Amino acid sequence: MSIEDEYEILSRIELFESLDSIQLKRLIFVSQRYQLQAGEYLFRQNDTSDTVFAIIQGECSVLVNSNHGEIAIAVQGVGELVGEMAAISGEPRNASIRADCACEVIGFEAGLFVSTVTNHPKTALMMMKILAERVLILRKQLERLSNRQLHT
Secondary structure (H helix, E strand, C coil), rough: CCCHHHHHHCCCCHHHHHCCCHHHHHHHHEEEEEEEECCCCEECCCCHHHCCEEEEHHHHEEEEEEEEEEEEEEEEEEECCHHHHHHHCCCCCCCCCEECCCCCEEEEEEHHHHEEEEEEEEHHHHHHHHHHHHHHHHHHHHHHHHHHCCCC
Protein backbone atom coordinates (compact mmCIF):
# COMPACT_ATOMS: atom_id res chain seq x y z
CA MET A 1 0.00 0.00 0.00
CA SER A 2 1.41 3.41 -0.93
CA ILE A 3 1.71 6.40 1.36
CA GLU A 4 -1.04 8.05 -0.69
CA ASP A 5 -3.34 5.05 -0.09
CA GLU A 6 -2.52 5.16 3.62
CA TYR A 7 -3.10 8.91 3.66
CA GLU A 8 -6.50 8.43 2.02
CA ILE A 9 -7.58 5.94 4.69
CA LEU A 10 -6.14 7.85 7.65
CA SER A 11 -7.50 11.21 6.52
CA ARG A 12 -11.00 9.74 6.91
CA ILE A 13 -10.36 8.83 10.55
CA GLU A 14 -12.36 11.27 12.61
CA LEU A 15 -9.40 11.98 14.89
CA PHE A 16 -7.14 13.03 12.02
CA GLU A 17 -9.68 15.15 10.10
CA SER A 18 -8.44 18.42 11.58
CA LEU A 19 -4.75 17.76 10.76
CA ASP A 20 -3.46 19.36 7.60
CA SER A 21 -2.04 17.07 4.92
CA ILE A 22 1.59 17.81 5.82
CA GLN A 23 1.07 16.90 9.48
CA LEU A 24 -0.71 13.67 8.63
CA LYS A 25 1.82 12.65 5.98
CA ARG A 26 4.64 13.30 8.46
CA LEU A 27 2.91 11.01 10.97
CA ILE A 28 2.54 8.33 8.26
CA PHE A 29 6.14 8.71 7.11
CA VAL A 30 7.58 7.87 10.54
CA SER A 31 5.13 5.05 11.25
CA GLN A 32 5.68 1.28 11.06
CA ARG A 33 3.66 -1.22 9.01
CA TYR A 34 2.55 -4.56 10.45
CA GLN A 35 0.99 -7.55 8.71
CA LEU A 36 -1.16 -9.89 10.79
CA GLN A 37 -2.59 -13.27 9.90
CA ALA A 38 -6.01 -14.42 11.13
CA GLY A 39 -5.76 -15.32 14.81
CA GLU A 40 -2.53 -13.41 15.37
CA TYR A 41 -2.41 -10.89 18.23
CA LEU A 42 -1.35 -7.31 17.65
CA PHE A 43 -0.97 -6.96 21.41
CA ARG A 44 -2.35 -8.54 24.57
CA GLN A 45 -4.10 -7.18 27.60
CA ASN A 46 -1.60 -5.93 30.23
CA ASP A 47 1.22 -5.48 27.68
CA THR A 48 3.13 -2.24 27.99
CA SER A 49 2.02 0.40 25.54
CA ASP A 50 4.36 2.25 23.26
CA THR A 51 2.39 2.27 20.01
CA VAL A 52 -1.02 3.38 18.74
CA PHE A 53 -2.32 1.49 15.71
CA ALA A 54 -4.63 2.34 12.82
CA ILE A 55 -6.22 -0.53 10.93
CA ILE A 56 -5.82 -0.01 7.20
CA GLN A 57 -6.92 -3.45 6.01
CA GLY A 58 -9.04 -6.17 7.66
CA GLU A 59 -10.78 -6.44 11.02
CA CYS A 60 -9.62 -7.14 14.56
CA SER A 61 -11.48 -8.27 17.67
CA VAL A 62 -11.09 -6.40 20.93
CA LEU A 63 -10.85 -9.00 23.71
CA VAL A 64 -10.79 -8.73 27.49
CA ASN A 65 -9.78 -11.39 29.98
CA SER A 66 -12.44 -12.85 32.26
CA ASN A 67 -12.83 -15.81 34.59
CA HIS A 68 -14.15 -17.71 31.57
CA GLY A 69 -11.32 -16.81 29.19
CA GLU A 70 -11.25 -14.02 26.63
CA ILE A 71 -14.48 -12.20 25.79
CA ALA A 72 -14.90 -10.27 22.55
CA ILE A 73 -16.28 -6.82 23.31
CA ALA A 74 -15.93 -5.14 19.92
CA VAL A 75 -14.67 -5.46 16.38
CA GLN A 76 -12.53 -2.71 14.87
CA GLY A 77 -12.09 -2.31 11.13
CA VAL A 78 -10.48 -0.18 8.46
CA GLY A 79 -9.91 3.39 9.58
CA GLU A 80 -10.22 2.69 13.30
CA LEU A 81 -7.61 3.24 15.99
CA VAL A 82 -6.60 0.74 18.68
CA GLY A 83 -4.26 1.20 21.60
CA GLU A 84 -4.75 4.92 22.05
CA MET A 85 -6.16 4.68 25.58
CA ALA A 86 -3.02 3.01 26.95
CA ALA A 87 -0.76 5.35 25.01
CA ILE A 88 -2.42 8.38 26.54
CA SER A 89 -2.70 7.00 30.07
CA GLY A 90 0.71 5.32 30.14
CA GLU A 91 -0.97 2.29 31.71
CA PRO A 92 -0.74 -1.28 30.39
CA ARG A 93 -3.12 -2.32 27.62
CA ASN A 94 -6.66 -2.81 28.91
CA ALA A 95 -7.61 -5.27 26.15
CA SER A 96 -6.11 -7.61 23.58
CA ILE A 97 -6.37 -7.06 19.82
CA ARG A 98 -6.55 -10.17 17.60
CA ALA A 99 -6.80 -10.23 13.82
CA ASP A 100 -10.01 -11.81 12.53
CA CYS A 101 -8.52 -12.14 9.03
CA ALA A 102 -5.37 -11.03 7.24
CA CYS A 103 -4.84 -7.45 8.41
CA GLU A 104 -2.50 -4.56 7.88
CA VAL A 105 -2.01 -1.90 10.51
CA ILE A 106 0.10 1.22 10.86
CA GLY A 107 1.80 1.81 14.19
CA PHE A 108 2.50 5.28 15.54
CA GLU A 109 5.00 5.74 18.35
CA ALA A 110 2.98 6.72 21.44
CA GLY A 111 4.91 9.92 22.22
CA LEU A 112 4.57 11.24 18.67
CA PHE A 113 0.88 10.31 18.61
CA VAL A 114 0.20 12.07 21.92
CA SER A 115 2.14 15.19 20.91
CA THR A 116 0.29 15.32 17.57
CA VAL A 117 -3.04 15.11 19.38
CA THR A 118 -2.20 17.61 22.12
CA ASN A 119 -0.66 20.19 19.78
CA HIS A 120 -3.89 20.53 17.82
CA PRO A 121 -6.91 21.64 19.89
CA LYS A 122 -9.53 20.23 17.49
CA THR A 123 -7.70 16.91 17.42
CA ALA A 124 -7.43 16.89 21.23
CA LEU A 125 -11.16 17.55 21.56
CA MET A 126 -11.91 14.76 19.10
CA MET A 127 -9.67 12.39 21.09
CA MET A 128 -11.62 13.21 24.26
CA LYS A 129 -14.87 12.48 22.40
CA ILE A 130 -13.54 9.15 21.12
CA LEU A 131 -12.34 8.13 24.58
CA ALA A 132 -15.66 9.11 26.16
CA GLU A 133 -17.49 7.00 23.58
CA ARG A 134 -15.20 4.04 24.33
CA VAL A 135 -15.88 4.34 28.07
CA LEU A 136 -19.63 4.41 27.39
CA ILE A 137 -19.39 1.30 25.20
CA LEU A 138 -17.37 -0.50 27.88
CA ARG A 139 -19.89 0.45 30.56
CA LYS A 140 -22.75 -0.93 28.45
CA GLN A 141 -20.78 -4.13 27.81
CA LEU A 142 -20.16 -4.55 31.55
CA GLU A 143 -23.83 -3.97 32.34
CA ARG A 144 -24.83 -6.57 29.76
CA LEU A 145 -22.33 -9.09 31.14
CA SER A 146 -23.44 -8.42 34.72
CA ASN A 147 -27.09 -8.92 33.78
CA ARG A 148 -26.21 -12.14 31.99
CA GLN A 149 -24.39 -13.47 35.07
CA LEU A 150 -27.30 -12.55 37.35
CA HIS A 151 -29.67 -14.58 35.20
CA THR A 152 -27.56 -17.73 35.01
